[in-house]
Amino acid sequence: MSELLKFHFDVDGTDFTSAGQASVQVKKNLRQLGIPPEIIRRVSIAMYEGEINMVIHAGGGEADVIVTETAIEIRLHDHGPGIKNIDQAMQEGFSTATDTIRTLGFGAGMGLPNMKRYSDDIEIHSELGVGTDIIMRVNLT
Amino acid sequence: MTVSELIEKAGFKAATLPEPDKEITGVYIGDLLSWVMGRANSGDVWITIMSNMNILAVASLADTACILVAEDVELSQDLLTTAKQKNINVLLTELGAYEAAVKISKLI
Numbered sequence: 001m002s003e004l005l006k007f008h009f010d011v012d013g014t015d016f017t018s019a020g021q022a023s024v025q026v027k028k029n030l031r032q033l034g035i036p037p038e039i040i041r042r043v044s045i046a047m048y049e050g051e052i053n054m055v056i057h058a059g060g061g062e063a064d065v066i067v068t069e070t071a072i073e074i075r076l077h078d079h080g081p082g083i084k085n086i087d088q089a090m091q092e093g094f095s096t097a098t099d100t101i102r103t104l105g106f107g108a109g110m111g112l113p114n115m116k117r118y119s120d121d122i123e124i125h126s127e128l129g130v131g132t133d134i135i136m137r138v139n140l141t
Numbered sequence: 142m143t144v145s146e147l148i149e150k151a152g153f154k155a156a157t158l159p160e161p162d163k164e165i166t167g168v169y170i171g172d173l174l175s176w177v178m179g180r181a182n183s184g185d186v187w188i189t190i191m192s193n194m195n196i197l198a199v200a201s202l203a204d205t206a207c208i209l210v211a212e213d214v215e216l217s218q219d220l221l222t223t224a225k226q227k228n229i230n231v232l233l234t235e236l237g238a239y240e241a242a243v244k245i246s247k248l249i
Contacts, residue, residue, distance in 0.1 A: 020198025024227070027202060037183070037204075044202045045178050052175075105191045110175035117179065 005033070005067040011051050011078075013060025016104070023048040026065050033067065035140070042118040043072050043138050049111045050076045050134060056101055057081065058132065074119075074136045082128040090116065142249050144207045144230050147186070151244050153209060154233040156216055157224040163206040168245050170238045174199050181205055186245055188238045190214050200229050207231065211238045 007029055009022035027044045035043075047063065054061040058080020066073040083089050090112050097107030116122050119136035126132040145161035147153065166184035171177040172191050181187055183204035189196060192214050200208050207230035210216060216231065224231045234241050 017194035019195060020202065024198060024201050041183070041202075041204070048178060048198065048202050049175060104193050104195060105172055105174040106195075108173040108175050110173070110179065114175055114179045 003066055003068055005029075007065045009063045009065075011054050011060045011063055013055050013058065016055055019052050019055040020048050022063050023051055029065075030067075030072070035067075035072070039072065039138055039140060043074065046115045046118040046136050046138065047074050049114045050074065050136070052106060053111050054078045054080070056097055056106060061131075068140075070141055071120075071137045071139045074134075074138075076134040076136075077131070079131040082130055082132055083124070083126040084128065086124055086126060144232075147207075147245065147248065148232060150248050151234075151241075153241075156210070156231040156233050157221055158230050159225055159228045160230050163230060165206045165245075165249055167249075168242045169205070170242060178203050186232075188241050190238070192216050192220065194220055194223065196220075197224055197227055197229050201227055209234060209241060211236060211241055 011022055023044050026047055027040055030040045058078035061078030064075040088094050092113045093109040095107045095109035101107045120139045121137040123135045142165050144163045147165055148155050164184055165186055167182055169181035169185040170188045172189050174195055178199050181203045185205045186207055186209050187205040188209045188211050190212050196208055209232045211234055213235045
């Protein structure tokens with residue numbers, strides 16, 4: 001599986017209002033590559049949720065999007081507090097977001113479930129006090 | 142029906158209209174952004190009472206035809222400036238979400 005293209009983004013953890021910029025940029029890039037709209041939509045949603053999570057919980061991080069002939073892979077990396085209980089975090093409606101975040105329309109506990117729903121494959125590695133790595137793949141074929 | 146035709150026929154106000162010819166195919170109502178992101182269809186009028194900057198990213202990623210901010214919720218100048226830059230149509234109405242959706246449903 002050869003790597004055709006790679007996009008790298010630093011996700012700013014201090015500016016909540018600009019969260020989502022990397023996902024919007026990825027969407028544009030994938031459109032230019034002629035990727036089918038439904039695939040782009042799934043990649044964008046999965047990545048946006050990841051980006052928002054990094055801003056809300058981890059003070060930012062890094063995102064890489066790798067396009068190969070068979071799939072689009074999104075790699076997220078942060079040095080946040082880590083996820084205490086991944087099974088619990090994967091449940092719809094479970095959230096540790098603050099009330100302030102909730103008044104902005106986030107914190108519905110749909111972040112990780114949406115990431116799972118819209119990708120074909122998701123791997124989560126998290127260590128408390130160290131950070132979280134997430135790899136999501138959306139198949140092209 | 143396009144967004145500009147909707148404005149004319151439904152009497153909604155255009156706060157920003159960088160893409161007047163976007164085609165409308167449906168309506169989605171919601172304020173929880175992750176929910177909207179996952180469930181709204183491209184071409185929907187997204188009716189919400191949220192007015193923070195993040196609604197622009199959600200509209201852009203979900204590819205909605207426009208955001209319709211209901212109940213006369215006030216929008217900041219910052220939001221409108223960014224919406225123009227990002228090519229996102231933002232409409233306003235004094236109606237509630239239900240009344241606005243019913244009105245749109247009769248037109249499209």
